[in-house]
Amino acid sequence: MPALSGHPTTPTPIDRRRWAQYLVDERAEAAVYEQLARRRSGEERAILLSLAEAEGRHESHWLQLLGGEPEKLPSASIRTRLLGWMAGRFGSVFVLALAQNAEARSPYDGEPAATAAMRADEKIHHEVVRGLAAKGRRRLSGTFRAAVFGANDGLVSNFALVLGIGAAGVSPHIVLLTGIAGLLAGALSMGAGEFVSVRSQRELLESTEPSGFADAGLVDLDIDANELALVYRARGMDEAAALERARSVIEDAHGGSLPVRARHGEAHEVVGGAWRAALSSFLFFASGAIIPVLPWLLGLSGIAAIVVALVLVGIALMLTGATVGLLSGGSPLRRGLRQLGIGFGAAAVTYLLGLLFGVSTA
Template sequence: MADHNPESSDDPIPAAPTPATLRRWRRMLADEREESRAYRELAARRHGEEREILLRLAEAEERHAAHWERLLGDRIGRPRRGSPRMRTLVFLARHFGWVFVLALMQQAESRTPYGDPDVPPSIAADERIHAEVVRGLAVRGRSRLSGTLRAAVFGVNDGLVSNIALVLGVVGGGAATGTVLLTGLSGLLAGALSMAAGEYVSVSSQRELLAASTPDETARESIPSLDVDANELALVYRARGMSEEEAQHRADTVLRRSVAAPLPELPGVGDPEVVGTGLGAAASSFVFFAVGAALPVLPFLAGMEGGAAVAVAGTATGLALMLVGAVVGVLSGASPLRRALRQLAIGAGAAVTTYLLGLLFGATVT
């Protein structure tokens, strides 16, 4: 991180800032203080290196706050609260998940007003670096997300899309309310079981593939017994992606160690714990698919019929799809609104298509 100190910079202080400028400085001061508070809240939930990094970021934001305090001088006025966005970040940092809040913090760092004439180049540079630090921490957090969370996100999304499409398809075909209800509940159960089975096979197979790619411990223990002048240790490293020169250097280094020296791990290809467990992914997928698939059926379960039931089912499903899209957007560092609208468009496209097919099928039958 940059070591510039805005307090000792030579940036000129405007002799007579306008009331609008003073308001802008006070807002920036409040936001820097809120951002520092958010980092400290996150640090309180972490330990080790991640905690140290977050505390360093908090100190950097306090250093930036000192710049605005210096500019304001005796015109600093009463302490102000930060913007609603920054206060929301502090609240989320205090009460909610690590990766989700880091993704929001990354976006907040990227929105620093670099073009503001009162923002020194050192602060603008700091904030760009901060965004990359937060991006790195977010990558760490995302890598720890198991297959269980992935199954949950895909499960609820698939449940919403598939069952609203199924329900509207039979509605378009002129089916009675009882038939619509039976179809929706059947789709819920069949889809949840199918998703659970698919996730179990997928995650279990991935773990088996990773396990098959993990170096054999007995091979590592055999290294001290190798003939120093004639062996194929370098080929092990080359087979796992190293260049010929790098592999030979690595092998020579290992062979020069004494028998008592700790032996290095042979390079592996993945961590099965990152993938999650087959049963965990299956259970998560089943539950969340069922939750998503239940929304289009609820109005019919409640006794609603006709257009009113379709309108309620469509609205509830659309809002849920947008929520899922927004969460995925935040976690991936993309625009939540864009991802929300994309999910809505996908779901609406599927529902309209099956409804029109239902109308066509119903018209053909009659």
């Protein structure tokens, strides 16, 4: 084992308690990676098992410092236990995103009893988990973008709408009708807009991919003077490489083989499906837009309805922001507060405008 530096020859009780905490956390993290590996196959499974093995090496380090298994061990940290609970039930990108955040906060940077190799391991683990999580993020990105954007837009726009109308002094019935109308109009608009956006993007990608339009004429091209090389030059090859590629394709065509064309599957995966994105956008906008209307649906009015709406929308904004932060590998609290500030800022503007242009309730 590498020589340790900076820690006392005779550890204090505080040192031993800290090392015991490291020990149980390393065991729990290894168990998380093993649970995730059971839900994976192939290369991802092998990588996760290698991470668990590395955590096992760290566990051995603390066992050696403690002189064997302590009689009494502390509980694993709440963060690690939460990871273990989620890994056993979900095994999804959310767990990997949480694990990425956990690996980014290594406790060993300021720990004199940890080796330099252990500190380096933790940094590498962060990048490894980041790479594994990136695959799941790519699969989610198209639909997830539409869902988060739809829910947040529904929350903010309808909250601002009902606050502005409510501040104008109209009856609760009018506020409720306005909120429902805003929900339906916004959800339909978001769903239609998302469908057009995603479908257009997919069509644009498809138009840039190689096609088989000219395949039938390949056998008639002159192998020494042909136009096929221009196709490859137009795709970015230099002249020599384009000529070589064209000659190879024509020779294969004379032999009865047509070129195999790669599809931009990853790009299409990131964009997502048009109908799926549209449905997600519609449903999530509606689910967000209904929240500000709930107090009026429950029969509240005036300041009481506005206060309840503020609380409900504030919770929802924090949750959507935290979800984005979690999946992006950022701070859930920071992203949640950002969403809260943006949403309440927009609502405050419309509320002030409603007060400014208020009507009489008489």
